[in-house]
Amino acid sequence: MLYREAGDFKTSYRDDAQTFPIAFDRWRYYAVLAVAFGVIPFVINDYWANAILIPFLIYAIAAIGLNILTGYCGQVSLGTGGFMAVGAYATYKLMTAFPDVSILIHILLAGGITAAVGVLFGLPSLRIKGFYLAVATLAAQFFLVWLFNKVPWFYNYSASGQISAPERTFLGIALTGPASPAWAAYLTCLVFCVALAWLARNLTRGPLGRQWMAIRDMDIAAEIIGVNPLRAKLTAFAISSFFVGIAGALFFAVYLGAAEVGESFGIQKSFLVLFMIIIGGLGSIFGSFAGAAFLVLLPVLLKNTLVGGLGWPTDLAAHLELMIVGALIIVFLIAEPHGMAQLWRVAKEKLRLWPFPH
Amino acid sequence: MRDTTAEGYVTADGRRIGGVLMEMRNITLRFGGVKAITDISFDIREGEIRAIIGPNGAGKSSMLNVISGFYVPQEGEVWFRGQRRPPMKPYQVARMGIARTFQNIALFEGMSVLDNVMTGRLTHVRSGILDQAIWWGRAEREEDEHRAKVERIIDFLEIQHIRKTPVARLPYGLKKRVELARALAAEPRLLLLDEPMAGMNVEEKEDMCRFILDVNDEFGTTICLIEHDMGVVMDLSDRVVVMDYGKKIGDGPPDEVRRSKAVIDAYLGVSHD
Numbered sequence: 001m002l003y004r005e006a007g008d009f010k011t012s013y014r015d016d017a018q019t020f021p022i023a024f025d026r027w028r029y030y031a032v033l034a035v036a037f038g039v040i041p042f043v044i045n046d047y048w049a050n051a052i053l054i055p056f057l058i059y060a061i062a063a064i065g066l067n068i069l070t071g072y073c074g075q076v077s078l079g080t081g082g083f084m085a086v087g088a089y090a091t092y093k094l095m096t097a098f099p100d101v102s103i104l105i106h107i108l109l110a111g112g113i114t115a116a117v118g119v120l121f122g123l124p125s126l127r128i129k130g131f132y133l134a135v136a137t138l139a140a141q142f143f144l145v146w147l148f149n150k151v152p153w154f155y156n157y158s159a160s161g162q163i164s165a166p167e168r169t170f171l172g173i174a175l176t177g178p179a180s181p182a183w184a185a186y187l188t189c190l191v192f193c194v195a196l197a198w199l200a201r202n203l204t205r206g207p208l209g210r211q212w213m214a215i216r217d218m219d220i221a222a223e224i225i226g227v228n229p230l231r232a233k234l235t236a237f238a239i240s241s242f243f244v245g246i247a248g249a250l251f252f253a254v255y256l257g258a259a260e261v262g263e264s265f266g267i268q269k270s271f272l273v274l275f276m277i278i279i280g281g282l283g284s285i286f287g288s289f290a291g292a293a294f295l296v297l298l299p300v301l302l303k304n305t306l307v308g309g310l311g312w313p314t315d316l317a318a319h320l321e322l323m324i325v326g327a328l329i330i331v332f333l334i335a336e337p338h339g340m341a342q343l344w345r346v347a348k349e350k351l352r353l354w355p356f357p358h
Numbered sequence: 359m360r361d362t363t364a365e366g367y368v369t370a371d372g373r374r375i376g377g378v379l380m381e382m383r384n385i386t387l388r389f390g391g392v393k394a395i396t397d398i399s400f401d402i403r404e405g406e407i408r409a410i411i412g413p414n415g416a417g418k419s420s421m422l423n424v425i426s427g428f429y430v431p432q433e434g435e436v437w438f439r440g441q442r443r444p445p446m447k448p449y450q451v452a453r454m455g456i457a458r459t460f461q462n463i464a465l466f467e468g469m470s471v472l473d474n475v476m477t478g479r480l481t482h483v484r485s486g487i488l489d490q491a492i493w494w495g496r497a498e499r500e501e502d503e504h505r506a507k508v509e510r511i512i513d514f515l516e517i518q519h520i521r522k523t524p525v526a527r528l529p530y531g532l533k534k535r536v537e538l539a540r541a542l543a544a545e546p547r548l549l550l551l552d553e554p555m556a557g558m559n560v561e562e563k564e565d566m567c568r569f570i571l572d573v574n575d576e577f578g579t580t581i582c583l584i585e586h587d588m589g590v591v592m593d594l595s596d597r598v599v600v601m602d603y604g605k606k607i608g609d610g611p612p613d614e615v616r617r618s619k620a621v622i623d624a625y626l627g628v629s630h631d
Contacts, residue, residue: 013505202493207483214466214477221464226452226481
């Protein structure tokens with residue numbers, strides 16, 4: 001009975017266009033934020049942080065980034081892993097070259113560098129579309145991984161070829177390195193995630209978002225109403241890569257601590273993030289979160305029930321997980337191409353009228 | 359009564375038509391060896407409803423595509439507001455104040471009606487990416503202004519009730535109206551309509567006619583339209599260009615054109631020898 005529009009009259013266009021037009025939604029959103037910032041940091045432990053919360057937040061950022069490019073602007077990309085690697089290696093180089101500058105600034109700069117690289121690899125999108133563009137971004141993925149493996153300058157000539165994040169502090173608290181407490185790493189990721197999600201929402205609700213969606217739905221019509229396709233596609237590549245770059249930086253510096261490019265940022269990562277936005281919902285910020293949560297939680301859940309509960313061998317559970325994820329993607333593509341976000345929307349529509357649907 | 363001098367003329371129903379807004383001079387368009395348009399000249403005046411008619415394959419749509427920048431003619435000049443227009447991309451043409459609709463609807467199916475019409479305002483957006491990212495002050499204020507203008511057009515075309523409906527769910531006639539709304543939202547100086555009444559029933563056609571006349575009357579928009587339905591064309595337009603096989607065979611007010619022998623021959627199909 002709480003979930004009602006009746007009586008909640010909008011008297012300005014601004015009210016009508018707000019993100020959560022229903023009061024109940026709005027309060028729930030504030031409640032989630034309050035719990036995330038005010039409760040979780042005090043109760044968090046290493047297991048929850050490393051197995052669920054931090055990867056969820058980081059993948060949510062990457063998924064929002066890819067969703068801007070693929071879901072909003074319609075440009076398919078298989079280079080997410082490669083762009084995350086750019087973010088990670090940029091942070092590593094900046095951290096080691098300028099140890100006195102705050103790590104938070106390094107992470108933002110890494111996002112900027114990734115944006116520039118993204119624009120570079122986005123240039124072919126002006127000529128090619130669909131599958132062919134996907135293959136071009138796949139080339140970016142392999143090229144970037146190759147580059148970070150082959151050129152020792154990127155990993156500071158370390159013997160193992162790995163990069164590992166030295167300890168960097170903010171206000172006296174270690175954010176990176178082995179000594180950083182779980183709550184600090186969690187809060188860092190949370191702040192980035194909330195801020196970036198807010199930016200993404202603002203960009204997609206306004207004129208730039210409409211340009212992207214116009215290009216996605218019909219590029220000829222977009223051009224005739226005055227959208228410069230070059231500018232629209234390249235801004236999508238730049239902003240998407242900025243998000244993905246920050247996700248890569250956090251993934252390396254805050255979450256993993258040490259990374260090897262082929263293992264951490266390989267083609268599997270590109271597909272994982274792509275699956276997240278397909279299952280979560282293309283063209284939806286909420287869908288990015290839903291997809292990230294789903295694909296982060298699913299392995300944990302399966303492992304806990306199959307290995308922990310039923311005593312199955314770990315490798316069997318791991319293979320089963322692959323099969324379940326694959327099956328779910330097929331089911332979603334057939335049953336609900338708009339993903340979990342659409343299911344959520346439909347549920348809300350129904351809820352508005354419940355229990356008197358007529 | 360009629361005075362087609364540089365200053366314009368007064369129509370039969372007393373509307374004042376201004377000077378030349380757009381002029382096509384000796385346009386020739388070829389696709390390989392095929393001549394789609396051969397040496398055509400005509401002008402469109404401020405405040406006028408100008409029609410281009412002709413049998414199938416006469417080159418009407420090609421002409422519209424030349425005006426809106428999709429095709430660049432091999433010969434001839436396009437003059438707009440007293441200046442020669444260099445070859446341009448369609449989005450640059452849009453920014454000069456030329457909007458159009460398509461014969462087979464070109465709406466953004468994944469977006470709501472409101473968002474579709476709002477895309478019509480994109481040429482008027484002044485806030486930058488940073489403004490929009492922060493969505494505070496300028497971008498938000500500008501969005502409100504655009505929304506107010508768009509709502510006026512939504513009211514005008516009587517599509518308030520489907521404002522938030524995804525375009526993909528609408529019937530054909532309404533889609534045509536939404537497309538007109540999107541073109542109008544750009545506040546164009548020249549509005550190009552490619553067969554606005556194709557595939558409509560009589561009632562929908564009458565609605566569309568009324569909207570076209572109202573748009574011209576209320577906003578003073580100059581309109582250039584292509585249409586097959588002769589009755590509609592004769593009622594709506596102030597002056598008509600008749601094309602056949604890529605050539606201009608008639609140009610003038612509807613009554614005059616209707617009586618022209620060349621036009622009658624083209625429509626009734628006299629052998630070309």
